[in-house]
Amino acid sequence: MGQPPPVLMGAWRGALSALLSLRGVWVEYGDKVVLERVNLDIAAGSFVSIIGPSGAGKSSLLRVILGQEVPTRGSILLDGIPLKPECGPDRGVVFQRYSVFPHLSVLRNTVFGLECAQAPFTARLFGARRRAAIAEAEEMLTAVGLGDSLHLYPAQMSGGMQQRLAIAQALIKRPRILLLDEPFGALDPGIRADMHALITRLWRDYSLTIIMVTHDIREAFSLGTRVLTLDKRRRDPHAPHRFGATAVYDLPLAKQAPPIGNDDESIKLDDVSNN
Amino acid sequence: MRWVNRRIRRGNRILLGAIPILLLVLLYLVIAAGRHAANPNDKILPLPGGMAEGMSALLFQPDQLSGQFIFWADTFASLQRLGMGLGISTLSALLVGLLLGVLPPVRATFGPLVTGIAVIPPIALLPILFIAFGLGETAKVALIVIGIAPFMIRDVAAHIAALPREQIVKAQTLGASSWQLMLRVALPQAMPRLIQAVRLSLGPAWVFLISAEAIASDIGLGYRIFLVRRYLSMDIILPYVAWIALLAIAMDMLLTWASRRLFSWAHGEEH
Numbered sequence: 140m141g142q143p144p145p146v147l148m149g150a151w152r153g154a155l156s157a158l159l160s161l162r163g164v165w166v167e168y169g170d171k172v173v174l175e176r177v178n179l180d181i182a183a184g185s186f187v188s189i190i191g192p193s194g195a196g197k198s199s200l201l202r203v204i205l206g207q208e209v210p211t212r213g214s215i216l217l218d219g220i221p222l223k224p225e226c227g228p229d230r231g232v233v234f235q236r237y238s239v240f241p242h243l244s245v246l247r248n249t250v251f252g253l254e255c256a257q258a259p260f261t262a263r264l265f266g267a268r269r270r271a272a273i274a275e276a277e278e279m280l281t282a283v284g285l286g287d288s289l290h291l292y293p294a295q296m297s298g299g300m301q302q303r304l305a306i307a308q309a310l311i312k313r314p315r316i317l318l319l320d321e322p323f324g325a326l327d328p329g330i331r332a333d334m335h336a337l338i339t340r341l342w343r344d345y346s347l348t349i350i351m352v353t354h355d356i357r358e359a360f361s362l363g364t365r366v367l368t369l370d371k372r373r374r375d376p377h378a379p380h381r382f383g384a385t386a387v388y389d390l391p392l393a394k395q396a397p398p399i400g401n402d403d404e405s406i407k408l409d410d411v412s413n414n
Numbered sequence: 415m416r417w418v419n420r421r422i423r424r425g426n427r428i429l430l431g432a433i434p435i436l437l438l439v440l441l442y443l444v445i446a447a448g449r450h451a452a453n454p455n456d457k458i459l460p461l462p463g464g465m466a467e468g469m470s471a472l473l474f475q476p477d478q479l480s481g482q483f484i485f486w487a488d489t490f491a492s493l494q495r496l497g498m499g500l501g502i503s504t505l506s507a508l509l510v511g512l513l514l515g516v517l518p519p520v521r522a523t524f525g526p527l528v529t530g531i532a533v534i535p536p537i538a539l540l541p542i543l544f545i546a547f548g549l550g551e552t553a554k555v556a557l558i559v560i561g562i563a564p565f566m567i568r569d570v571a572a573h574i575a576a577l578p579r580e581q582i583v584k585a586q587t588l589g590a591s592s593w594q595l596m597l598r599v600a601l602p603q604a605m606p607r608l609i610q611a612v613r614l615s616l617g618p619a620w621v622f623l624i625s626a627e628a629i630a631s632d633i634g635l636g637y638r639i640f641l642v643r644r645y646l647s648m649d650i651i652l653p654y655v656a657w658i659a660l661l662a663i664a665m666d667m668l669l670t671w672a673s674r675r676l677f678s679w680a681h682g683e684e685h
Contacts, residue, residue, distance in 0.1 A: 205583065205587070225586070226586035227586065227589070228587060228588065228589035230587060232583065232584060234580040234583075237578035237581055238580050238581070238584045240581060240599060241679055241680075242602045242603050242680070251585075255588055255590045256589045259594070260593070262590070262594040292679045305584075308588065309588075
């Protein structure tokens with residue numbers, strides 16, 4: 140992945156090769172339709188915010204992309220290859236809570252991903268490989284601002300620090316896509332602002348592709364290069380559960396190519412299209 | 415100040431905890447002294463002097479028949495049975511509980527079996543164990559295992575199955591296989607719960623041990639209590655019961671200490 144490419148208005152879909160594609164994705168639980176006919180192309184290097192009312196299937200969409208759930212219909216392609224219906228190291232995730240391991244220190248939480256890949260049987264590293272993994276983890280933890288807290292346990296840290304750890308843990312695997320499920324929803328406003336700055340910096344420095352579900356519309360527009368709004372396009376008053384949500388607004392934001400200095404985030408509404 | 419808000423300091427807590435125990439001891443002594451005033455040969459409520467006299471033979475004099483110091487031989491035999499029973503139960507709880515908790519196919523296959531075994535009253539199986547394993551040590555250890563292992567397995571499995579889904583998903587996005595997930599995520603988080611389960615099982619384990627020893631044995635704390643009952647030897651029974659209580663408390667404290675020491679992350683310490 141190179142630098143996140145500049146957003147080209149009007150040529151949004153054609154010019155950019157899609158990293159992740161959703162083709163006619165439906166998610167149904169029993170006879171309740173949650174998502175219907177979702178078609179999406181997400182370009183490498185983009186920061187996609189997903190907003191929408193409660194129950195509009197934001198988290199379901201994220202879980203489907205993550206591989207935690209299998210769509211009822213449709214297919215999901217990563218680099219043109221259909222995804223396995225399972226979570227894997229190509230898609231990192233940060234949940235609102237519980238995404239760090241309470242029994243491991245900060246450093247060991249972060250090294251865990253490297254240990255899994257390099258030691259299939261023991262899931263532990265020794266000697267030079269262990270030192271290399273620890274050095275890599277320390278570097279990543281320093282990048283998220285936890286360089287001084289390597290030996291704390293999650294229960295000893297604030298919510299913001301735990302989310303920093305969860306991000307470092309995910310990024311050490313260099314995932315193709317980083318999925319954030321309301322990652323800052325449980326944090327104080329001041330800490331949230333710090334976390335916004337952090338995630339923006341990491342997104343630029345590591346050329347990440349990020350999909351973030353959020354309740355906070357300001358957050359969605361200030362962080363994202365593209366904002367998707369999920370909602371039901373059709374409603375049946377007698378059977379509201381029979382129609383699912385889909386992306387009703389798809390707003391590319393004109394952000395300059397990183398690194399950017401200004402915070403000009405003009406919103407272009409002319410490209411609204413119902414996928 | 416409301417009673418729900420009253421905090422007791424450490425020194426006061428020990429003092430308050432000792433009061434009811436001391437009162438009970440005092441009550442016993444008063445009643446026992448009363449009975450002895452009426453009948454110096456009373457056997458039902460022996461005085462401390464009588465207990466010391468009765469116990470000293472078992473503690474310090476070798477048995478004429480076997481040459482063993484009976485009290486210590488009883489203690490050793492009982493602790494050996496209890497230790498083996500607890501050890502086997504703990505290992506199987508860890509192994510089976512882990513597999514049941516982490517792997518849905520294993521849970522679907524063996525969950526009902528474990529539940530089925532757990533609801534059988536273990537004492538009802540004792541005759542089967544005696545028939546199958548004879549009257550030796552195996553049957554006694556097996557009774558303890560059958561009595562407590564199903565509960566421990568279910569407890570550990572339920573605890574692991576209740577780990578936040580987010581953690582399991584996160585581990586997979588970090589590249590963990592089922593095996594790695596069990597080894598590095600589920601197993602360490604099951605350990606404090608396992609120790610908790612052992613602590614809760616100590617009581618039932620003693621019950622099954624004493625039952626097995628009472629029914630068929632020739633040595634052991636439970637055997638001795640039921641043997642001397644025939645001679646109304648309360649001067650032996652009461653110290654034995656107190657000794658069993660002491661052993662149980664010591665084990666409980668040891669387990670609590672070990673859990674805090676080894677798994678401090680689970681006890682909310684160092685905040």
